[in-house]
Amino acid sequence: MFVLRDLQKSRLACCALLTAALALGGCSSQLVDMSAADTPAHPREPGAYLPVHDLPPDRDQAIIPPDQRAKIEAELAAARDRQAVAAKDAK
Numbered sequence: 001m002f003v004l005r006d007l008q009k010s011r012l013a014c015c016a017l018l019t020a021a022l023a024l025g026g027c028s029s030q031l032v033d034m035s036a037a038d039t040p041a042h043p044r045e046p047g048a049y050l051p052v053h054d055l056p057p058d059r060d061q062a063i064i065p066p067d068q069r070a071k072i073e074a075e076l077a078a079a080r081d082r083q084a085v086a087a088k089d090a091k
Helices: 002-033 066-090
Strands: none
Touching: none
């Protein structure tokens, strides 16, 4: 008897939550168009697509000189080796 009442209460609560969610979801598109006086207007039409195929020109020089790049790579490799040893010792 009590189980049936609990089931009915839970169904009623779920129906109420679902109805509230659907009602609020229906209003969301109208809320987007509302704006305060100090905010810029929301554009009605989407902007143009970004130029994804326009690439910047290639650089003439390397960003990092080759000797500094080799030094950085050696430091990173040494750090990786130290961490591998530390992880192996921790097991």
